[in-house]
Amino acid sequence: MTPSQAAAIERGWPAYGIHVDTRALDLARVFGNDHPVVVEIGFGTGEATAAMAAVDPATNLLAVDVHTPGFGQLLARVAEQGLDNVRVVSGDAVELFRDMLAPGSLAGIRMYFPDPWPKARHHKRRLVRTDFVALAVSRLASGATLHLATDWPDYADQMRQVLDSEPSLVKAFDASVDPADRPARRPVTRFERAGLAKGHRVVDLVYVRA
Numbered sequence: 494m495t496p497s498q499a500a501a502i503e504r505g506w507p508a509y510g511i512h513v514d515t516r517a518l519d520l521a522r523v524f525g526n527d528h529p530v531v532v533e534i535g536f537g538t539g540e541a542t543a544a545m546a547a548v549d550p551a552t553n554l555l556a557v558d559v560h561t562p563g564f565g566q567l568l569a570r571v572a573e574q575g576l577d578n579v580r581v582v583s584g585d586a587v588e589l590f591r592d593m594l595a596p597g598s599l600a601g602i603r604m605y606f607p608d609p610w611p612k613a614r615h616h617k618r619r620l621v622r623t624d625f626v627a628l629a630v631s632r633l634a635s636g637a638t639l640h641l642a643t644d645w646p647d648y649a650d651q652m653r654q655v656l657d658s659e660p661s662l663v664k665a666f667d668a669s670v671d672p673a674d675r676p677a678r679r680p681v682t683r684f685e686r687a688g689l690a691k692g693h694r695v696v697d698l699v700y701v702r703a
């Protein structure tokens with residue numbers, strides 16, 4: 494972690510940071526309003542997170558990751574841009590969903606470029622699997638969206654397989670499109686940029702909770 498990331502954490506954490514533990518989160522209290530809440534799982538450096546928060550101040554973003562330097566990067570962006578609708582969660586998304594979020598409480602879940610774990614023997618580490626998706630989807634309100642993106646074709650296939658067989662989800666979008674035409678104006682992420690530079694093809698998948 495760089496000194497400026499450490500300083501951003503020291504300054505920003507008390508107001509904007511949340512550690513994963515076992516207490517139920519009161520989202521209206523956390524954000525100070527009752528705007529809809531979207532969780533972003535695995536925000537990385539938070540570049541896309543901050544961009545999405547800036548264009549949509551009426552949506553609250555709960556951004557979770559396990560990667561410490563990223564907290565400093567996102568908190569620095571939050572401070573620089575004066576973003577009041579972002580909270581940074583440190584810890585495992587599985588525990589956040591299981592222990593801290595109430596059923597039906599979310600307006601959306603975003604998962605952009607989850608770790609691909611390319612080796613077959615590591616596929617079981619992938620986050621998009623039946624048990625976690627069932628848990629995550631149970632936290633969505635009716636009509637809320639689950640938006641995923643990946644640049645690994647076999648992970649995209651795994652995502653389709655898992656999401657198509659989740660009974661409470663209906664597919665709304667499945668395509669590889671120009672960034673400007675993506676659903677919900679998803680900005681290019683840092684991880685995605687690296688994939689695009691290598692010629693990877695990106696797939697966006699959007700499902701709606703029935």
Ligand SMILES: C[S@@+](CC[C@H](N)C(=O)[O-])C[C@H]1O[C@@H](n2cnc3c(N)ncnc32)[C@H](O)[C@@H]1O
Pocket residue numbers: 534535536537538557558559560563584585586587605606607608609620682683684685
């Ligand atoms: C490949 S990176 C993508 C980051 C960012 N979304 C992007 O596109 O640039 C995947 C991110 O997911 C995070 N991650 C992996 N497992 C996680 C978990 N169980 N809970 C929360 N975040 C996780 C990693 O720390 C990493 O920052």
